[in-house]
Amino acid sequence: MTRRRFLTLFVATAVFFGATFVAAKAGLEYVPPLLFVAFRFDIAAVLLIGYVLVRFPREQWVPRTKRDLAGIAAAGVLAIGFANASLFVGQQYTTSAVASILFSLNPILTSAFAAVLLAEERLSAVDVVGMGVAFLGVGLVIGLDPANLLASVGIGQTILLAGVTSAALGSVLIRRAGGELASTVRTAWGVPLAALLTHALGVAAGERLAAVEWTPTAVLALASVSVLSGACAYIAYFELLDSAGAIRANLAFYAVPVVAALGGWAVLGTSISSLTVIGFGTVFVGFGIIGREEIADAFRDVAERHAVPERVANGTIARGERGRPYRNGGD
Numbered sequence: 001m002t003r004r005r006f007l008t009l010f011v012a013t014a015v016f017f018g019a020t021f022v023a024a025k026a027g028l029e030y031v032p033p034l035l036f037v038a039f040r041f042d043i044a045a046v047l048l049i050g051y052v053l054v055r056f057p058r059e060q061w062v063p064r065t066k067r068d069l070a071g072i073a074a075a076g077v078l079a080i081g082f083a084n085a086s087l088f089v090g091q092q093y094t095t096s097a098v099a100s101i102l103f104s105l106n107p108i109l110t111s112a113f114a115a116v117l118l119a120e121e122r123l124s125a126v127d128v129v130g131m132g133v134a135f136l137g138v139g140l141v142i143g144l145d146p147a148n149l150l151a152s153v154g155i156g157q158t159i160l161l162a163g164v165t166s167a168a169l170g171s172v173l174i175r176r177a178g179g180e181l182a183s184t185v186r187t188a189w190g191v192p193l194a195a196l197l198t199h200a201l202g203v204a205a206g207e208r209l210a211a212v213e214w215t216p217t218a219v220l221a222l223a224s225v226s227v228l229s230g231a232c233a234y235i236a237y238f239e240l241l242d243s244a245g246a247i248r249a250n251l252a253f254y255a256v257p258v259v260a261a262l263g264g265w266a267v268l269g270t271s272i273s274s275l276t277v278i279g280f281g282t283v284f285v286g287f288g289i290i291g292r293e294e295i296a297d298a299f300r301d302v303a304e305r306h307a308v309p310e311r312v313a314n315g316t317i318a319r320g321e322r323g324r325p326y327r328n329g330g331d
Helices: 003-027 033-055 066-090 096-103 106-117 125-141 146-151 155-177 183-204 216-244 252-267 274-290 292-313
Strands: none
Touching (some): 003 216, 066 183, 096 155, 096 252, 125 274, 155 216, 274 292
């Protein structure tokens, strides 16, 4: 994977998942949480299956090995289904700010699971420092008071923590399973599985279709979480996961609260304080620490490109020589 493609997938993952918090905030007033998630996956499943049928030949979208099935199960049940059910249910009992900061724990939990389950993925001490700095920046962005968070831990925070744990474990198990399916194909199998799970949870919780208020806001929120934060987000995220590794892919969740804050400002009229701006900068510093090798490679490539004309003229480099591709998480 090239650095440009890595950056594109990273930004798409952060933006699309970040939009979930804004749309959920708007839609949960009109749709029960588990039905909201189930409808989201119903629509996303139709879009993804249609996309896979058009783009991939049949021999590429049929799971053939136990590893393929294990990857589908980890995606559908843990990384998509239970994680999102917990997110939408948990937001009933707490604020979007607390929800976003708890879900930004994903990279930290992913690192813990990866250290146990994935021999090829490890973080250095410097990487851990970078993660800590980025996490601090996230807290500044959403204006979280740690004292208040600890004092107010309740059912909502517990449900959200269960959800982010499920998402982190699912992403690591997907990486561990491997398999032969393309990430998009695996997602197209996983989302219908998540839909079945969330429908079953909704029935068990006693949620009824009659409780849904089909207002324009509810329809727009459902369309947003289904298309952008559903089909598009999971295509980008799982391709990033396969290419960059579980640890680096899940760093996108550090940027999700930033996107949620900007989305709340633009759509819901939430103000952005100077502390939020400082938090943005702190998050970027954390990213810089973690991605220091890739950033250094990027600067070297820029220097090499400026030197290419002279080196071509001197006969010391072949025309068309390019920079190095992005280093995978497992390298």
